[in-house]
Amino acid sequence: MQQTSLHPMLNVAIKAARAAGALINRASLDLEALRINTKSPNDFVTEVDHAAEGVIIETLLGAYPDHGILAEESGRTHGAKHSEYVWIIDPLDGTTNFIHGLPVYCVSIALAHRGVVQQAVVFDPTRNDLFYATKGRGAFLNDRRLRVSKRTRMSDALIGTGFPFRRGDNFKRYVKMFEEVMQHCAGLRRPGAAALDLCYVAAGYYDAFFETGLQPWDVAAGSLIVTEAGGLVGNFTGEADFLHQREVVAGTPRIYAPLVAMLSPYTRVIKEEDVAAAPTPAAQAAAPAPAAPKKRAPVRIKKDEAGEAPV
Template sequence: MHPTLNIAVKAARRAGSIINRASLQLDQVSVQAKSPNDFVTEVDQAAEAAIIEVLREAYPEHGILAEESGASAQSSDSEYQWIIDPIDGTTNFIHGFPQYAISIALTKNGALEQGVVYDVTRNELFTATKGRGAFLNDRRIRVSKRVRLNESLIGTGFPFRQFDHVDAYLAMFKDLTQKTAGIRRPGAASLDLAYVACGRLDGFWEMGLQPWDVAAGALLIQEAGGLVSDLAGEGTYMETGNVVAGSPKIFGQILPIIQAHRTAALRA
């Protein structure tokens, strides 16, 4: 395992122990609303602090972009930046719905280098290093070999923070529902992307995501032989927050369907 990936795994496991302990006493967890339908808990904050402590100890000069604490002072100067989501799926977590994960990625000059998605409830550790493949608990993973869209299971995420594009999204959803074997919305984008990487889902799309939702999962898919893009089929998904992903055969079929329902605002 690459040294930086090893540190990311150490950080994820330390945060995971905090989250697992808290999950046993959810009635005692303090919850605050950052914005409508967007929540943060003291557990998010403690898990993020634990992750940053491990990363800082090993790489004090690296920049950090974290969901709860934002960008560090080093982020504008360092060629390396860690991108962290301490609990992707906080709403699920506070309801005891076991679909949430820790997501940690490392970029070098803006390019993804390392990725970790840790499902703490199932003890499933997804890891990827650029050019070295993707793994689930040390077992090599690949995207699915399914080639027919009507046999494919597709993941998605409903708009829940901003509803500017909800009509376009619903049109995409309606079209894909009729042309696939099913649509799933578990509520944690990093895990959805990890599931694409290991073949549990054949494709995925969502709009309005943040870099920490996408970074690690995108690298997992790429290293597992899949494709990731924005709605235009380009590589700016980290900037736009709009993501389409899948195995090559299914990606090539769902992207045109999604593009057919883009509004002028989504084309900008």
């Protein structure tokens, strides 16, 4: 099934993704000349990440100067700050693979309106594969309509994942998740580019995918492509609130449910009430954390003195 007409905003996103992909392909021919910086241990950024992001932003804002931008390398420094439309960009998802010459990486671009993703493009420049979707109009790979797999048994499922790699990630927690899922499915895979992993769920290559520690630009585009292909996406407790929760599960409906049941004990979802109670970064900077216990300590002492001595 071929989609005859694309949404104008999707067309601009495709143009931007292909321009970035061409730049990435050229750079891949001479990796020895690449300048690589380290954002944190095992977290790399190259001049290609910056150049690809630049050409994407230039293309998008050239067409829609009043839109906002949320990009991996430059954050919100470009575009309109308070627009209802925000482009969410990962210029090179799978930078570590790219640096090593492993051809599993992609460009990811999504457009959110009032926080809901409406347009999505994930471009794999090594295979010239273009995954794309418009909300309510289906998901496609090049000109072929995508549908998630029809597998219904967890024991038959091939599941994608991503390993934690940053300092501060909870490796022990992940190993427990890995062990549990691995014992119930047909196999686990870890190629190293979450945006592509989500597209592989949409295409039926995987039956499900899960990962922790992800940012909005890793999952925004891929999540719409999955849902438009008939799949489900959520956090580890199965709720639709995943974009800013740093955890995601995606899959064909019959595999998604048992996978969520396995992963829900490991959730780190931030509840709205926790967010309301937590101090803002600005407040934290103004009032150092150690000050809080000092204020509460006298209250606890008075309670102890009013009752029996603590044991």
